[in-house]
Amino acid sequence: xxxxxxxxxxxxxxxxxxxxxxxxxxxxxxxxxxxxxxxxxxxxxxxxxxxxxxxxxxxxxxxxxxxxxxxxxxxxxxxxxxxxxxxxxxxxxxxxxxxxxxxxxxxxxxxxxxxxxxxxxxxxxxxxxxxxxxxxxxxxxxxxxxxxxxxxxxxxxxxxxxxxxxxxxxxxxxxxxxxxxxxxxxxxxxxxxxxxxxxxxxxxxxxxxxxxxxxxxxxxxxxxxxxxxxxxxxxxxxxxxxxxxxxxxxxxxxxxxxxxxxxxxxxxxxxxxxxxxxxxxxxxxxxxxxxxxxxxxxxxxxxxxxxxxxxxxxxxxxxxxxxxxxxxxxxxxxxxxxxxxxxxxxxxxxxxxxxxxxxxxxxxxxxxxxxxxxxxxxxxxxxxxxxxxxxxxxxxxxxxxxxxxxxxxxxxxxxxxxxxxxxxxxxxxxxxxxxxxxxxxxxxxxxxxxxxxxxxxxxxxxxxxxxxxxxxxxxxxxxxxxxxxxxx
Numbered sequence: 329x330x331x332x333x334x335x336x337x338x339x340x341x342x343x344x345x346x347x348x349x350x351x352x353x354x355x356x357x358x359x360x361x362x363x364x365x366x367x368x369x370x371x372x373x374x375x376x377x378x379x380x381x382x383x384x385x386x387x388x389x390x391x392x393x394x395x396x397x398x399x400x401x402x403x404x405x406x407x408x409x410x411x412x413x414x415x416x417x418x419x420x421x422x423x424x425x426x427x428x429x430x431x432x433x434x435x436x437x438x439x440x441x442x443x444x445x446x447x448x449x450x451x452x453x454x455x456x457x458x459x460x461x462x463x464x465x466x467x468x469x470x471x472x473x474x475x476x477x478x479x480x481x482x483x484x485x486x487x488x489x490x491x492x493x494x495x496x497x498x499x500x501x502x503x504x505x506x507x508x509x510x511x512x513x514x515x516x517x518x519x520x521x522x523x524x525x526x527x528x529x530x531x532x533x534x535x536x537x538x539x540x541x542x543x544x545x546x547x548x549x550x551x552x553x554x555x556x557x558x559x560x561x562x563x564x565x566x567x568x569x570x571x572x573x574x575x576x577x578x579x580x581x582x583x584x585x586x587x588x589x590x591x592x593x594x595x596x597x598x599x600x601x602x603x604x605x606x607x608x609x610x611x612x613x614x615x616x617x618x619x620x621x622x623x624x625x626x627x628x629x630x631x632x633x634x635x636x637x638x639x640x641x642x643x644x645x646x647x648x649x650x651x652x653x654x655x656x657x658x659x660x661x662x663x664x665x666x667x668x669x670x671x672x673x674x675x676x677x678x679x680x681x682x683x684x685x686x687x688x689x690x691x692x693x694x695x696x697x698x699x700x701x702x703x704x705x706x707x708x709x710x711x712x713x714x715x716x717x718x719x720x721x722x723x724x725x726x727x728x729x730x731x732x733x734x735x736x737x738x739x740x741x742x743x744x745x746x747x748x749x750x751x752x753x754x755x756x757x758x759x760x761x762x763x764x765x766x767x768x769x770x771x772x773x774x775x776x777x778x779x780x781x782x783x784x785x786x787x788x789x790x791x792x793x794x795x796x797x798x799x800x801x802x803x804x805x806x807x808x809x810x811x812x813x814x815x816x
Contacts, residue, residue: 377515377516378513378514378515379512379513379515379793380513380514380786380791383514383784383785383786384785384786384787384790384791385785385787386785387749387783387784387785387786388707388708388748388749388783388784388785388815388816389708389709389710389747389748389749389783389784390514390517390663390708390709390784391517391658391662391663391664391665391708391709391710391748392506392507392510392663392664392665392709392710392711392712392748392780392784393651393654393655393658393665393667393696393709393710393711393712394506394507394664394665394666394667394712395651395667395669395689395693395711395712395713395714396491396494396495396666396667396668396669396714396715396716397669397672397685397689397713397714397715398487398491398537398538398540398668398669398670398671398672398673398715398716399487399536399537399538399670399671399672399673399674399715399716400487400490400672400673400715400716400717400718400719400736400737400741401672401685401714401715401718401719401741401742402446402674402678402682402718402719402734403478403718403719403740403741403742403763404446404719404721404763405446405447405448405461405463405678405682405719406460406461406463406464406686406742407459407460407461407476407478407742407744408478408740408742408759408763409450409459410445410446410721410761410762410763411450412761413443413445413446413721413761413762413763414445416443416445417443417444417445417729418442418443418727419442419443420440420441420442420443421441421442421443421721421722421762421764425760425762425764425765426441426764427765429739430485431485431735432485432486432735432736434675434724434735434736435720435722435724435735438724441720441722441723442722442723442727443721443722443723443762444721444722444723444727444732444734445721446461447678447679447729447730447731447732448461448462448463449461449462450462451468453468453469453471454468454470454471454472454753455472455753456471456472456752456753456754458471458472458474458476458753458755459755461686463682463683463686463690464686464690465690466690466691466693466694467690467693467694469694470694470697470698470746471753472752472753473697473701473706473746473747473752473753474744474745474746474752474753475744475745475746475750475751475752475753475754475756475814476742476743476744476754476755476756477714477742477743477744477745477756477757477771477776477814478740478742478755478756478757478758478759479740479756479757479758479759479766479768479769479770479771480714480718480740480741480742480743480757480771480772480773480776481738481739481740481741481766481770481771481772482494482716482717482738482741482772482773483499483738483773484499484716484717484738485717485736485738486736487538487673487716487736488539490716490717490736490738491538491540491544491716492543492544493716493773494714494715494716494773495544495545496544496548496802497773497774497777497801497802497803497804498804501543501546502543502546502548502549503546503548503549503800504546504547504548504549504550504554504793504802505544505545505546505548505556505666506664506777506780506802507524507526507545507556507664507666508524508545508546508547508548508550508554508555508556509550509554509781509791509802510523510524510663510664510784511523511524511553511554511663511664512547512550512551512554512793513784513786513791514663514784514786515663516661516663517661517662517663518660518661518662521620521623521657521660521661521662522556522557522662523554523662523663523664524545524554524555524556524557524662524663524664524665524666525556525557525558525559525657525662525664525665525666526545526556526557526558526559526665526666526667526668527558527559527561527650527653527654527665527666527667527668528540528558528561528667528668528670529561529645529646529647529649529650529667529668529669529670529688530561530645530646530647530670531647531669531670531671531684531685531688532646532684532687532688533671533681533684533685534670534671535671535677535680535681536671536673536674536675536681537670537671537673538670538671538673540668540670542555542556542558544668545558545666549793549795549796549800550793551601551604552602556664556666559653561644561645561650562644562645591603591606623653623656623657623660624653626641626642626649626652626653626656629652633652633695633699636694636695636698636699637651637652637691637692637695637696637699638691638692638695640688640692641692641695646688647667647669647688647689647692648688648691648692648695650667650669651667651692651693651695651696652692652695652696654667654696655696655699655700655703655705658700658705658709659703659705669685669688669689671685672685672715674719674733674734675724675725675733675734675735676724676725676726676732676733677731677733678731678732678733678734679730679731679732680731693711693713696711697711697746697747700747701747706746706747706748707747707748707749708747708748709747709748710745710746710747710748710749710750710780710783710784711745711746711747711748712743712744712745712780713743713744713745714741714742714743714744715741715743717736717737717738717741718736718737718738718739718740718741718742718763719734719735719736719737719741720734720735720736720737720764721734721762721763721764722734722735737764739764739765739766740759740763740764740765740766743776745814748783749783749815749816750783750814750815750816751813751814751815751816752816754813756769756771756811756813756814757769757770757771769811769813771811772808774803774804774806774808775808775809775810775811776811777802777803777808778803778808778809778810779810779811779814779815781802781803782810782815783815788801788802788803788808788810789801789803789807
C-alpha cells in the first residue's frame with residue numbers, strides 16, 4: 329500500500345478531527361492574512377509572477393539599479409555646496425540652527441559644536457551648472473544626466489533603523505523592501521535569473537563598516553519568492569551552483585522532479601504557500617546553473633568596457649565589478665538590482681577616508697550610466713544613488729583645517745537618480761547655508777518611494793498586500809506624494 333494511503337487509513341477519529349480543526353484554523357488565518365493558496369499555487373508555476381497584470385499607468389522605468397552607500401555620505405563635502413561656511417570655521421553652530429535637534433550619543437556630550445567647512449573645492453558642471461566636489465571628477469562629466477534631490481530627510485538617526493527605513497519604508501525590520509515590492513508587482517523578465525538580485529561590494533577602505541544583513545532584502549509578508557537573491561563577491565556567485573562530482577544534469581533533473589512531486593503532494597495536503605516558494609527556489613536554482621556562468625563571465629567583455637568602468641571592474645567584489653555585473657543582470661532581464669557599498673560612516677578622518685570612498689564609486693557610476701546609455705537601456709533603467717541619512721556640518725571630535733569628523737544628520741541629505749524617466753540636469757530642493765535644515769521642497773522617504781513606484785508605472789495608493797488584516801503599502805498609512813518635478 330502507498331505510504332500516504334496507509335497513513336490516512338491508520339488515522340484515528342481523534343486525529344481526524346484534530347486535523348480538521350487545524351485545516352479550519354489555517355483557512356481562517358488565510359482569510360485574515362489575505363492569502364489565497366489556490367492563486368499562489370497557480371501563479372507560482374510560471375516563476376515570479378506579476379501581481380499587477382498591467383501597470384496602473386505607462387511605466388517610464390522597467391528596471392532599477394539601486395546603489396546604497398551604507399553609513400551616510402556627507403552631503404556638504406560632495407553635492408551641497410556651502411561656501412559661507414568658510415567664514416565660520418570653528419565657530420559654534422548657532423542654537424537657532426540646531427533648534428533642539430535630537431543628537432546621537434556620539435556628539436550629545438560635546439561641550440561645543442564647531443563648524444567644519446568642507447575642505448574640498450567645488451565647481452559648476454554641465455549646461456545645468458550643477459555644483460560638484462573635486463572628489464567626483466567623473467560624475468562632473470555627466471552632471472546633466474543626474475537628478476539631484478538635496479532635500480531628502482528621514483525620521484531615523486541611527487544606522488539600523490535608518491537603512492531599514494530607506495529600504496522598506498519602515499524603521500521596524502520584517503517588512504518587504506523596495507526590490508521585493510517591485511518583484512511582487514511587476515514579476516520577472518527572465519525566468520532563468522532571479523527577479524531581484526543583491527550584491528554587497530567591498531570598499532577599498534574598511535575603517536568603519538556597518539553591519540548589513542539579509543533582512544534588508546527580505547520579502548517580509550510578501551511571498552518568499554520575492555526576496556532578494558544575494559550573489560557572493562568571491563568564488564561561485566551562488567553556493568552549490570555547480571553539480572557535485574558524479575552528478576549529471578540529467579540526474580539532477582530527475583532528483584528535482586521527484587522533489588517537486590513530493591512537495592506538490594504536501595502542498596495539496598497542507599495548503600502551505602511556503603511549499604510553493606520552495607518548489608520555485610529549486611526550479612530557479614536549476615535554471616540558474618546554465619544562466620549564471622554566462623552572466624558572470626566578464627572575460628567576454630571588450631577592453632573598452634574596463635576602460636569605461638575602470639580597472640577595478642576586473643576584480644571580483646569591488647564596486648566597479650558589482651555595477652558592471654548589475655548592467656549585465658538588467659541586460660538579461662533582472663528586474664531589480666541592489667548594491668550596497670560600505671564605510672561611508674565618517675565620524676572621523678574625513679580627509680583620510682572620503683577620497684578612497686569616492687574613488688571606489690565615481691568612475692564606476694559614470695561607466696554604468698554611459699554604458700546603459702550606449703546600449704539604449706538608460707531610458708528604461710532607473711539608477712538610484714544615496715545613503716540612509718546625511719552628516720552634520722559641525723565636527724565630531726577634533727577639528728582642523730585639513731581634517732574633521734561628521735555625525736549622523738537626518739534633517740537633510742542628498743541623493744541622485746539617473747535614467748528611467750527621471751529628469752536629469754536639475755537639483756530639487758534647497759537647504760540653509762549650514763546644510764542643516766531644508767528651506768525649499770522637502771522630500772521624505774515615503775515621497776521618494778512613491779516617486780520611484782510611479783516611474784515603474786505603479787500607484788502607491790493602489791499597490792497593496794493584505795497582511796495582519798491590513799492593506800499594507802510600501803509607503804505606509806499616511807499619504808505620500810509623487811514629486812512630479814523629478815519626472816522627465
